[in-house]
Amino acid sequence: xxxxxxxxxxxxxxxxxxxxxxxxxxxxxxxxxxxxxxxxxxxxxxxxxxxxxxxxxxxxxxxxxxxxxxxxxxxxxxxxxxxxxxxxxxxxxxxxxxxxxxxxxxxxxxxxxxxxxxxxxxxxxxxxxxxxxxxxxxxxxxxxxxxxxxxxxxxxxxxxxxxxxxxxxxxxxxxxxxxxxxxxxxxxxxxxxxxxxxxxxxxxxxxxxxxxxxxxxxxxxxxxxxxxxxxxxxxxxxxxxxxxxxxxxxxxxxxxxxxxxxxxxxxxxxxxxxxxxxxxxxxxxxxx
Amino acid sequence: xxxxxxxxxxxxxxxxxxxxxxxxxxxxxxxxxxxxxxxxxxxxxxxxxxxxxxxxxxxxxxxxxxxxxxxxxxxxxxxxxxxxxxxxxxxxxxxxxxxxxxxxxxxxxxxxxxxxxxxxxxxxxxxxxxxxxxxxxxxxxxxxxxxxxxxxxxxxxxxxxxxxxxxxxxxxxxxxxxxxxxxxxxxxxxxxxxxxxxxxxxxxxxxxxxxxxxxxxxxxxxxxxxxxxxxxxxxxxxxxxxxxxxxxxxxxxxxxxxxxxxxxxxxxxxxxxxxxxxxxxxxxxxxxxxxxxxxxxx
Numbered sequence: 001x002x003x004x005x006x007x008x009x010x011x012x013x014x015x016x017x018x019x020x021x022x023x024x025x026x027x028x029x030x031x032x033x034x035x036x037x038x039x040x041x042x043x044x045x046x047x048x049x050x051x052x053x054x055x056x057x058x059x060x061x062x063x064x065x066x067x068x069x070x071x072x073x074x075x076x077x078x079x080x081x082x083x084x085x086x087x088x089x090x091x092x093x094x095x096x097x098x099x100x101x102x103x104x105x106x107x108x109x110x111x112x113x114x115x116x117x118x119x120x121x122x123x124x125x126x127x128x129x130x131x132x133x134x135x136x137x138x139x140x141x142x143x144x145x146x147x148x149x150x151x152x153x154x155x156x157x158x159x160x161x162x163x164x165x166x167x168x169x170x171x172x173x174x175x176x177x178x179x180x181x182x183x184x185x186x187x188x189x190x191x192x193x194x195x196x197x198x199x200x201x202x203x204x205x206x207x208x209x210x211x212x213x214x215x216x217x218x219x220x221x222x223x224x225x226x227x228x229x230x231x232x233x234x235x236x237x238x239x240x241x242x243x244x245x246x247x248x249x250x251x252x253x254x255x256x257x258x259x260x261x262x263x264x265x266x267x268x269x270x271x272x273x274x275x276x277x278x279x280x281x282x283x284x285x286x287x288x
Numbered sequence: 289x290x291x292x293x294x295x296x297x298x299x300x301x302x303x304x305x306x307x308x309x310x311x312x313x314x315x316x317x318x319x320x321x322x323x324x325x326x327x328x329x330x331x332x333x334x335x336x337x338x339x340x341x342x343x344x345x346x347x348x349x350x351x352x353x354x355x356x357x358x359x360x361x362x363x364x365x366x367x368x369x370x371x372x373x374x375x376x377x378x379x380x381x382x383x384x385x386x387x388x389x390x391x392x393x394x395x396x397x398x399x400x401x402x403x404x405x406x407x408x409x410x411x412x413x414x415x416x417x418x419x420x421x422x423x424x425x426x427x428x429x430x431x432x433x434x435x436x437x438x439x440x441x442x443x444x445x446x447x448x449x450x451x452x453x454x455x456x457x458x459x460x461x462x463x464x465x466x467x468x469x470x471x472x473x474x475x476x477x478x479x480x481x482x483x484x485x486x487x488x489x490x491x492x493x494x495x496x497x498x499x500x501x502x503x504x505x506x507x508x509x510x511x512x513x514x515x516x517x518x519x520x521x522x523x524x525x526x527x528x529x530x531x532x533x534x535x536x537x538x539x540x541x542x543x544x545x546x547x548x549x550x551x552x553x554x555x556x557x558x559x560x561x562x563x564x565x566x567x568x569x570x571x572x573x574x575x576x577x578x579x580x581x582x583x584x585x586x
Contacts, residue, residue: 025378216401
């Protein structure tokens with residue numbers, strides 16, 4: 001075999017190996033999700049079957065119907081949980097973005113003493129594990145009588161989201177050239193106007209994605225919610241998931257269905273933001 | 289009467305500082321104080337008894353605590369390193385793909401959308417010894433005849449938890465490293481090839497230093513959130529069987545809420561906070577160092 005042919009063969013083998021590797025990796029990533037969706041559509045008998053039934057024999061939406069038909073009919077108060085999750089996530093996101101925008105702007109545009117220490121300090125508040133934070137919060141909230149209220153959880157989530165929001169928004173404002181706002185100010189804008197008319201629209205998409213990230217964090221949070229909520233007054237979906245587990249048995253099908261309900265909003269939102277999110281996190285990684 | 293005008297950055301940062309002080313710093317101070325008391329939720333009056341360092345002495349001489357601590361560090365070490373390696377591999381694979389980049393990138397982000405509690409539940413389902421996907425597949429393929437007790441045997445349970453953890457967080461590394469690869473200028477790589485570097489040398493001395501800051505960003509983000517493993521463990525095994533997968537965080541939760549021993553739990557919680565802070569500060573330092581290095585070279 002001449003060198004040309006062997007080089008070509010080698011190249012082909014490398015391409016095929018690359019494709020196979022890629023396929024396996026993607027399969028491993030997708031499989032758990034696919035399995036959940038599939039299980040939510042099959043009757044419980046099939047899930048529990050031994051030997052396993054790989055190809056679904058019958059597909060139905062029974063699990064979803066049962067879930068939404070309310071308490072007592074094999075359902076859990078999903079609508080209440082959904083409403084709580086939505087109210088808490090949206091409110092805390094809006095607040096976190098407002099606070100984060102102010103903070104991020106300060107970090108991106110001003111020089112002040114102890115700036116990097118301040119930044120690190122803010123980040124460190126985020127490192128406190130949710131479960132460790134829940135102990136004192138539980139105590140304080142019990143004293144203030146705001147356990148099992150929307151307000152309590154919103155407050156906690158705002159604090160949870162602010163550090164990371166500041167980091168992201170700081171990155172997005174850095175990408176907006178300083179000259180633009182300065183030019184606007186020379187043309188007679190106040191700093192306030194220059195911000196809203198020039199810098200804010202330019203950083204807008206980034207801020208929106210920071211918002212979605214904050215929303216997802218609140219939407220998915222469990223450690224704090226599981227301790228600070230008690231009833232349908234404020235229980236969120238992640239906590240509600242536990243309703244499907246009894247002492248020794250788990251309603252797998254119902255749980256899968258609720259999982260799908262939880263994941264769909266997250267899925268849509270993540271697709272929308274993916275591009276900006278990465279840009280915001282890595283901005284400044286190259287230029288310092 | 290002169291009111292000193294606050295400077296703009298102070299004013300802008302004030303809301304953030306206030307909220308964080310109210311929700312994080314003040315409660316933490318409170319819990320720091322209560323770690324010096326024998327505080328029990330059921331007996332509020334114990335909040336004012338001062339017992340000094342007794343809680344700390346107790347947990348430091350408690351074998352269960354040290355096992356949980358060791359296990360947490362072990363899990364983090366294994367998970368973070370493997371996530372880093374797998375993420376790098378995944379990013380390189382996707383970057384090399386000539387077609388369907390957008391689709392691949394979207395699939396790659398898939399695990400990021402799963403809340404940790406969902407990840408835990410989903411892997412609990414898949415690793416179920418009786419009806420789980422993993423055992424079903426292994427049995428159908430004839431690898432094993434008996435069901436493997438994934439979540440029932442201590443070591444296997446630890447493996448299962450690690451897999452769940454790695455599955456859920458590898459994509460963060462992959463995405464950020466991929467962003468680094470895409471942002472990288474092509475000339476240095478070509479120059480290295482022209483100069484006769486092997487692919488490995490090109491990667492090691494040209495590509496890797498460039499994407500290192502991106503890897504550290506991923507590490508920092510991860511270390512901000514290491515405790516999310518609590519959700520996964522809580523669902524998958526709840527620290528069982530017989531405490532063999534008990535992590536620091538599940539131990540804290542159990543001591544505080546099941547045993548109602550808040551004082552002791554707070555003392556333990558401080559160890560977990562310390563652990564997180566050490567991880568984060570370490571990676572922040574690395575990140576800063578890597579950034580300045582890149583700045584000097586490119």
